[in-house]
Amino acid sequence: MSRLLAPALLLLLAACQSVPAGPGAVPEGERAIFEYEDIEQRDVLYTIDVDDPLEPLNRGIYKFNAMFDRAIFLPVTELYEFVTPTFVQDRVSNVFSNLSEITTFANSVLQGKIERASRALVRFLVNSTIGLAGLFDPMTSLGTRQQSEDLGQTLGTWGFPAGPYLVLPILGPSNLRDTLGFVGEMAAYRAADPFGVASFEGDHPEILALRAVDQRHQVGLRYYQTGSPFEYDLVRLLYTRKRQLDVEK
Amino acid sequence: MLAAAALMALAFQKRVLAQGYDYPFVNAYEATVIGTPSIYRAELPKQVPKQELGLTVFPNRRIPELFWYHDQLRYTVVRQRQKAPLIFNIAGTGASHNSRLMQAMEKIFYKAGFHVISLPSPTHPNFIVTASETQAPGLLADDARDLYRVMQGAYEQIAHSIEVSEFYLTGYSLGAAQAAFVAKLDEEAGAFGFKKVLMINPPVSLYNSVEILDGLIDAIPGGPDNFNAFFESLFERFAAIYRDEDFLDLTDDFLYFAYKKDPPSEERLQAIIGIAFRVSAANILFASDALTRSGVVIRRNVSLSTLDSLTNYFKVSVRVGFVDYIRHLLYPFFEKRRPGVRLEELIEESSLHAIEGYLRGAEKIGLMTNEDDIILAPGELDHLRSVFGSRARIYVKGGHCGNLEHKDNVADIIRFFGAGWSGL
Numbered sequence: 002m003s004r005l006l007a008p009a010l011l012l013l014l015a016a017c018q019s020v021p022a023g024p025g026a027v028p029e030g031e032r033a034i035f036e037y038e039d040i041e042q043r044d045v046l047y048t049i050d051v052d053d054p055l056e057p058l059n060r061g062i063y064k065f066n067a068m069f070d071r072a073i074f075l076p077v078t079e080l081y082e083f084v085t086p087t088f089v090q091d092r093v094s095n096v097f098s099n100l101s102e103i104t105t106f107a108n109s110v111l112q113g114k115i116e117r118a119s120r121a122l123v124r125f126l127v128n129s130t131i132g133l134a135g136l137f138d139p140m141t142s143l144g145t146r147q148q149s150e151d152l153g154q155t156l157g158t159w160g161f162p163a164g165p166y167l168v169l170p171i172l173g174p175s176n177l178r179d180t181l182g183f184v185g186e187m188a189a190y191r192a193a194d195p196f197g198v199a200s201f202e203g204d205h206p207e208i209l210a211l212r213a214v215d216q217r218h219q220v221g222l223r224y225y226q227t228g229s230p231f232e233y234d235l236v237r238l239l240y241t242r243k244r245q246l247d248v249e250k
Numbered sequence: 251m252l253a254a255a256a257l258m259a260l261a262f263q264k265r266v267l268a269q270g271y272d273y274p275f276v277n278a279y280e281a282t283v284i285g286t287p288s289i290y291r292a293e294l295p296k297q298v299p300k301q302e303l304g305l306t307v308f309p310n311r312r313i314p315e316l317f318w319y320h321d322q323l324r325y326t327v328v329r330q331r332q333k334a335p336l337i338f339n340i341a342g343t344g345a346s347h348n349s350r351l352m353q354a355m356e357k358i359f360y361k362a363g364f365h366v367i368s369l370p371s372p373t374h375p376n377f378i379v380t381a382s383e384t385q386a387p388g389l390l391a392d393d394a395r396d397l398y399r400v401m402q403g404a405y406e407q408i409a410h411s412i413e414v415s416e417f418y419l420t421g422y423s424l425g426a427a428q429a430a431f432v433a434k435l436d437e438e439a440g441a442f443g444f445k446k447v448l449m450i451n452p453p454v455s456l457y458n459s460v461e462i463l464d465g466l467i468d469a470i471p472g473g474p475d476n477f478n479a480f481f482e483s484l485f486e487r488f489a490a491i492y493r494d495e496d497f498l499d500l501t502d503d504f505l506y507f508a509y510k511k512d513p514p515s516e517e518r519l520q521a522i523i524g525i526a527f528r529v530s531a532a533n534i535l536f537a538s539d540a541l542t543r544s545g546v547v548i549r550r551n552v553s554l555s556t557l558d559s560l561t562n563y564f565k566v567s568v569r570v571g572f573v574d575y576i577r578h579l580l581y582p583f584f585e586k587r588r589p590g591v592r593l594e595e596l597i598e599e600s601s602l603h604a605i606e607g608y609l610r611g612a613e614k615i616g617l618m619t620n621e622d623d624i625i626l627a628p629g630e631l632d633h634l635r636s637v638f639g640s641r642a643r644i645y646v647k648g649g650h651c652g653n654l655e656h657k658d659n660v661a662d663i664i665r666f667f668g669a670g671w672s673g674l
Contacts, residue, residue: 034547060556
């Protein structure tokens with residue numbers, strides 16, 4: 002026993018001595034000057050900590066998304082922005098945004114938010130008619146701004162916990178509840194097929210592509226824009242808190 | 251007699267600036283956090299024709315996988331259609347080439363008829379990874395050499411696409427101090443022959459300023475150990491506004507709106523500035539530590555990848571701060587290269603005192619700052635007054651860069667680069 006212990010102790014002692022730094026001469030187990038264990042507060046919930054059991058996978062997908070964004074998504078979006086007049090871009094955004102009132106209406110009803118539901122309904126009716134199928138948004142000019150509700154929020158209102166943080170391929174930050182909400186919404190959209198839009202989109206994948214590009218066009222965010230090595234953590238915190246507020250309000 | 255006249259002139263100048271200057275915040279911390287609400291801003295174009303470009307500064311440098319996205323130095327160029335003067339702008343501590351203030355300044359200079367090249371701060375991780383020779387930023391002379399190299403590379407890259415009449419230089423916060431060192435470097439190297447240089451809200455001593463900013467985190471009620479509870483209380487305030495008003499965006503005007511609803515205490519504002527600065531400092535410390543293998547927060551035998559959780563490193567890095575970055579990373583790093591150098595010498599070198607003689611005689615360099623700039627230590631404002639004399643525009647309020655977009659400030663900036671301030 003002691004024969005094993007002595008060399009181990011010697012090793013430990015050696016590791017504790019300060020060794021002149023030279024490249025490649027870093028002793029195994031040498032500690033950093035400041036380590037987490039030294040400052041850890043065991044009785045405190047850290048703001049930056051978010052339930053993220055799949056972190057390595059999520060980080061991998063985050064990197065994939067950033068590469069996809071840089072190689073394909075952004076160049077396509079920039080090409081779209083270059084060849085399309087701003088006026089047309091805004092009309093495209095309005096049409097898709099107007100269609101999303103249907104989702105907001107349905108989810109407001111599911112949450113029992115009658116005022117919100119009627120606002121979405123009125124916005125949809127006026128913008129679809131006077132606003133020429135949603136090309137224009139006279140309701141916002143009249144002071145009735147858009148409010149969004151989605152199935153993730155509805156599930157949250159019903160008491161479903163957010164669940165672990167997830168990064169979805171291409172779609173980006175999410176959590177288990179929002180992912181289920183997204184899938185459910187897609188299925189309901191297909192099944193209900195409001196005004197035949199869903200089946201039209203099914204026959205015309207270019208419309209789906211346009212919708213995706215329009216969304217990328219509207220989201221100003223760029224991956225690694227912060228430059229921070231901790232961007233993954235910061236985005237995770239912001240997403241989680243933002244969704245928490247969306248559910249609470 | 252002369253001194254009395256000078257004093258009177260100073261007093262007179264001060265009164266003129268105080269009169270009719272309608273920047274709204276008299277509290278320096280309010281100004282620093284909220285900036286300039288849009289009704290007080292200069293009218294600027296909504297968009298300018300700009301392009302983001304990448305520059306490979308060191309072709310043989312291997313970028314670690316952890317920083318794979320920093321494959322090139324990123325900068326912005328804004329072009330005029332015709333021959334025009336070109337101005338380089340250097341961002342403040344930890345800021346990127348397209349930070350909010352940098353974008354505002356692009357509009358100011360574009361409207362005034364300049365081509366603009368916006369550069370990230372040498373303390374921004376993108377710069378540390380791709381363009382810093384030592385990858386341990388903070389020594390002004392070294393940072394200036396790195397910047398000068400980048401400026402020449404960037405200009406070379408775009409020279410075929412613009413016609414330049416003359417070169418100008420500016421920067422805000424840490425970028426202002428770096429601009430002064432770059433200007434001095436250019437006197438000898440002569441690549442640009444800058445016609446005029448404007449320093450906006452510079453530190454006098456980098457060390458003094460980071461010590462002040464590092465210390466602001468102590469304003470958290472209950473001290474830094476209470477950070478998490480403080481964050482939750484801030485979050486709850488924003489949540490309340492979001493619930494009541496049903497909108498949330500993090501523009502200055504939203505902050506102004508939140509401020510008007512319920513003005514936060516001075517301690518709270520100090521804590522917010524302190525936290526924002528600590529996050530910047532954490533980025534710098536972590537990036538530099540990973541690249542130089544200094545063993546400050548990352549064990550020297552550990553190589554991190556993009557799949558590794560960095561959350562605990564974040565918690566530590568935020569607590570360490572900038573002063574300890576200087577003491578435990580920067581100083582040992584340079585002590586190895588310059589045996590026997592004392593910390594005090596490095597601190598002195600990273601201050602405007604190191605080039606005071608040059609600054610006193612450099613007619614082309616102007617200074618714009620505020621009496622209540624929070625990054626200045628006692629006595630430093632008077633020092634700036636004495637060094638720059640009539641080349642200084644000192645506002646009575648504005649905090650640290652809070653009033654940069656105010657219409658009077660913008661007019662003064664444009665006037666400086668045009669006819670100049672003499673005769674004001």
